[in-house]
Amino acid sequence: MISVVILGAGNVATHLFNAFDNADAIFVNQWFNRSISRLRSYKNKVEIIDDVSQLKDADVYIIAVSDDAIANLSKQLLFENRLVVHTSGTVNIHDLDKKNRRGVFYPLQTFSKSAALNFADVPICIEAIDKADLKTLKALAKAIGSKSHKVNTEQRKALHLAAVFVNNFTNQLYRVAHEITEGEGVEFDILKPLILETAKKVQNLSPYMAQTGPAKRNDKKTIKKHIELLKKEQHKAIYELLTANIQQTHGVSTGATAQSKKK
Known part of the structure; x- marks a missing residue:
């Protein structure tokens, strides 16, 4: 079982939560967003929070926010040496704060909250500094039925x-x-x-x-x-x-x- 914390409440975060919630091999520990009102409709499915100091232990922390907010949010995380990934197609892996293990979990697809999505049709581009973390991200993609592709930042x-x-x-x-x-x-x-x-x-x-x-x-x-x-x-x-x-x-x-x- 892979434990996950999602940070953000946009289109990508919402689709990822739905996919994770339906996957037997994944457990969503928490869902964080600065504006907790955007998560109210999910409060019976997952613990929702708006304070980074309340974040629990997890195997993977997925930052699914706007590109400009990724680096700053990763710096605000109070823990160290945990796997933190972002979902952006353009942000460098090294923009994530180096106090944690860094990675990328980029679903290459168009996302609209109102449009249902089958993750079997969503390729996931993964990147990680450590080989062990790469295996974790590959397993995460597989658990939601997606094919993963190891790519570097430039690719x-x-x-x-x-x-x-x-x-x-x-x-x-x-x-x-x-x-x-x-x-x-x-x-x-x-x-x-x-x-x-x-x-x-x-x-x-x-x-x-x-x-x-x-x-x-x-x-x-x-x-x-x-x-x-x-x-x-x-x-x-x-x-x-x-x-x-x-x-x-x-x-x-x-x-x-x-x-x-x-x-």
């Missing part, structure tokens, strides 16, 4: 950056598409099978091989019509930037157009 930062492209930026493109369909009174839902198929394709093909569309074909007439249809200048800029990037990636020749502009 984790690269994964987080890539995640912004595949999740946050992609979601914003969904928002642009929603504005376009909404503007013409067309249901956005009609696009959902395409969204799913696009995600499905990269399970078996590289993104490079999966690419289709007018930019890759260098279909100049369609590209021109699309730009003319876009009402917002910001949307036009996004379309042109992505089109140019796809063409560069796939070696599409746009030389004739470029030369004519120079003349």
